[in-house]
Amino acid sequence: MIESTHSMNKEITKIRCRVAPSPTGKLHLGTAHTALFNFLFAKHGKGTFILRIDDTDKMRSRKEFEEEIVSSLKWLGIVWDEGPDVGGPYAPYVQSQRSSSYQKYLDKLLQEKKAYYCFCTKEELEEERKEMETKKIPPVYSGKCLKRTNEEISQFEKEGRKAAIRLVNPNKKVTFHDLIRGEITVDSALFGDFVIVRSDGTALLAFAAAVDDIEMKITHAIRGEDFLNLVPRQILIYEALEEKPTEFAHLSFLYAPDKTKLSKRHGATSVSEYKEMGYLKEAMINYLGILGYSMSDGREVFTLEELIADFDISRVQKSAPVFDLNKLNWYNGYYIRKAQRSKLKDQIFNFFNKKYPEEKIEKILPLVVERIKTLKEFEMYADFFFRMPANYEIDLSAKKEILGKTLEALKTVSDWKADIIGAKMQEVATQNGVKNSEYFMTVRVTVTGKKISPPLNESMELLGKEEVLSRIKSLI
Structure with missing residues (x-):
């Protein structure tokens, strides 16, 4: 069987990496964790960090979520060199605005017979899947639209059928080196010719992200483990386009103490929720920084600048890190006690929308600072100073x-x-x-x-x- 292997690119000189959140909700702690590690990798390597908005999910993407993601990242101190709000040489940095970029790559693939139009309906695809399951063979697309005659295609077009576009799969083993997980091999025959553009004309994430990474000269794609299964498809897309793939690294999900994936049933999961509860950005960065990573000297308390200076992706762990609220509370309490009183006074004053006098806050702080673990707890301990x-x-x-x-x-x-x-x-x-x-x-x-x-x-x-x-x- 034909095999393709992609290992670490020794020719990389200028690091360019990105975080590409989907604006389908508030900035999740897991996405913030991924953003932080991309930021650390870029800044440690004197490279460029890019924010790109991957809004391929038209139904769920919202402008207000995009704005919330931008605001939350900035609050954490994770700032980008290129992005939708600051621009850059490879704008636009919002996927829905890049359809013209995708078209030229699609045209190349179609002209070179590396991709083809698929007119199969959902019902036909479901029938084909059931037939394969009955025969106990992997339910992959048969490729029948690759063999359509011009007459058949013309008839479909007259009927008003909308076509998706599929990439021709060479059905071979794809091997790549993940910077965190090591060498991985996948047989592409297991997923057949796959859709890269939907019948409504929108690009699927695997294709859109690959093209964006090519055009933006991304050298490293550091992302969550949920994208790991996209890598073989993306490598086939890179090969079909005759482009060199990025380096890949896939971070483990954040897990709750019960060893299940962190979700809303465990409590707050977005950065903005923690900000609203009175957590400090220094504590959030410090805690996110130790989740799945070990400092070279074993320290667990450090600043963002110290984390940048120390960062080495070889020390990122592939085992699942556990997000423990008690540990975050410890960090937040530590940074509250460590903060200059004048700064802490201002933070509390602004956190409560200036409803308590600054002078009074300043006098109360020495009495409560050893007790509070969040800014919000100031009111719990100090409310009696302001009212009966x-x-x-x-x-x-x-x-x-x-x-x-x-x-x-x-x-x-x-x-x-x-x-x-x-x-x-x-x-x-x-x-x-x-x-x-x-x-x-x-x-x-x-x-x-x-x-x-x-x-x-x-x-x-x-x-x-x-x-x-x-x-x-x-x-x-």
Whole structure:
């Protein structure tokens, strides 16, 4: 059997790689992971990183998803040298705008008899498939339209039949070297002559992506493992067009802790959802960067710049990485604690659409920064600084007497400082024979509404004497 082999291209000098998301939904974590690894590969190799929008799915593609994908990538800090918004020498960078580019390649294939029109209807193809299954042979297209006479073709055209276009498959073994998975061999006879253009005139992804990669001089196609089965078809397309294939690398899917592919049933799956929940881009990049990759020195905490400097595709693992929300939370908490207070203050101020005063946020931060794991959690811990508690986590109806004595004691505090407030409350607890744990829980819930809160004495100092006394009085 004839065989074609494609190994690593030693002649590559200028790296050009791309991420090509489909705008059929928000930017998925898996697509962001793929974008990051393309970006790292390009930037480490002093090459060019390209954003291309693959909107071949007309029914599901939406402009608003395209805009969301662009926005989410930019938020992460994954920026491109060429793309739909910045242009470049090989524009346009949106697949639906490139039909004229595909036509000249189709014309070449048709003229050279390497492709042909297929007039078979869905019903005819289904009947053929069932017949092959009955005979227990692989259900691949018979190729009967390759043998159509001019008269038959004319009759179909008169009937108004729309033709798809199929590539002539040489039925041989195709071997290629995947930069992550090693050498792979596939017998192309298993899938027969395959469609490259639908009967409505739109190019299928295998053909469109191959042509776009040729025209944009893409050297490396780094993408998800769901595209692995396209490689043999794309190599046959490259060969038919007498073009050198790109290098291929296929990243494993992101999996959930239950070892199934990450999906909506596991919770949030898009980058923008994590942004809206208060995750920092530094944490997202760091965590995505360790999923399926190991730094040369074993570090698990690093900046994007450090990751670029270290990146080596030979250390990308083919085993499936697990996306663990607990680990992401750890990273986010780490970057929150590490952030300059002025920057963190601005992030929280903007995250909550400027509804909380910056000066107040700045004063509260030292009390909550060790506790919060996301920006959103700031409100969970700090809401009582901005409003009276609407609910109380324990029943305080039997605590009126001790609260009354606390109120009278705190009225005498002239220097409203945390240590003095704490000492005065300790006096009340001791004099009335109340256990510290019980007493301070009563005061904590009275002031904050919560059983767990930032440090009580410091919180009371920040709230101010008048506000604290007012809250205690309201429950007596």
